[in-house]
Amino acid sequence: MRRDVFQAIADPTRREILNMIAYKPLNVNAVAENFEVSRTAIYKHMKILIECGLVDVKQQGRERFCEAKLEGLSEVSEWVEQYRILWTSKLDALENYLKIIQTKNNKQNKIQKKQAPKISPIK
Amino acid sequence: MRRDVFQAIADPTRREILNMIAYKPLNVNAVAENFEVSRTAIYKHMKILIECGLVDVKQQGRERFCEAKLEGLSEVSEWVEQYRILWTSKLDALENYLKIIQTKNNKQNKIQKKQAPKISPIK
DNA sequence: ATAATATGAAACCTTTTGGTTGCAAACATA
DNA sequence: TATGTTTGCAACCAAAAGGTTTCATATTAT
Structure with missing residues (x-):
């Protein structure tokens, strides 16, 4: 039973719960x-959120208030942000490339038709 | 068949592939x-990454190079970052609270024992 | 005391996920 | 041409995920 933050936020219902x-x-x-599904289904989602530390429970009489502990999301943030430099720099490179292409096209308007590959692409 | 970026990065193998x-x-x-599992298993993971736009394929002869398109991660980044203010502000509040407690304890050293709840906690 | 509410969890079901082996087609090379 | 690589995919399988109904227990309200 994998139980980490990445898996916890993979489910859209759990993301909605967190937001709520x-x-x-x-x-x-x-x-x-606030959901179509049963209380038990939500209870199970909540259990997963609790188990991976994204939610804390405070008992108050017979009620148990579920409180978001969003600092657990920092793990996701850190993982994603390590790649930001890569995708932004690649976009910069694309921008430069497009500029060069444009300049070339203004000078000579040749189009190279690339032959289509015979292997069917991944669908 | 759900196929979004959140679900794609939920699997640790797929995160490793992306990093690779x-x-x-x-x-x-x-x-x-680089993995223990079969090529077909990795192929399936790759297919998922392709389908949600995190990977692009460039054909070169009989080989197909899989290229990471990490800008798709911005969706995750944005979702996480909308909560950053919440978890940081809560941490600030905790800090303040701890400071107050400390001051109080220095003046009068009373301990209140809280009664344990009878309902078994969520495991 | 009795009834209503809030909860945790068991038992069960269906679909999805992550993996396997096997095979055929496209391409590269001896 | 014959052979080895690289690939996509079908067929199959076990386990996990996400859902349901049902029930017991603790707490609150009448």
């Missing part, structure tokens, strides 16, 4: 009212 | 050599 309790803690029933 | 081709495009065989 990001500003104000709610109990599972209150959260479940 | 982030700096230099590789064909599936070359990528698969």
Whole structure:
């Protein structure tokens, strides 16, 4: 049973749950009212969020308020941001390339038709 | 069949693949050599990465080089970053709280024992 | 005390995921 | 031409994911 933050936020319902309790803690029933699926389904999603540290539970009488602990998202942030320099620099390179192409086209308007590959592409 | 970036990066093998081709495009065989699982398994992972736009394929003879298109990660970055203000501000609040507690404890050293809840906690 | 509410969890089901082996087609090379 | 590579994909499988209904227990309200 993998249980890490990446897997936790992979499910759109769990991302919605997180957003719902990001500003104000709610109990599972209150959260479940906003979804089509059953309370038990939401409970299971919540359990996963709790297990990977993205949600904390505060008991208050018979109610349990689920509070978002979003600092767990920093792991995702760090992973993504390590690549930012790569994708931005590549976009810069593309920009330069397009500029060069444009200049060339203004001078001589030749078009090279590339032969289509015979192997069918991945669908 | 859900096929979005969040789901694509949920799998640790796919994150490793992305890292492997982030700096230099590789064909599936070359990528698969670095894993325990079969080429076909890696091929399937690659297909998912391609389908959600995180990888592009460039044909060269009989080889197909898989190139990372990491700008697709910006969607994840944006989703995570919208919450950064929340978790940092909460940490600030905690810091303040701890400071206040400390000051109080220095003046009067009372400990309040909280009764344990009877409902078993979520495991 | 009784009824209603909030919760945790078991048992079960279907679909998706991640993996396998095997095979055929396209391409490169001896 | 014959042979070895690289690839895409079908067929199959086990386990995980996501959902359901049902039930027991703790707490609150009447």
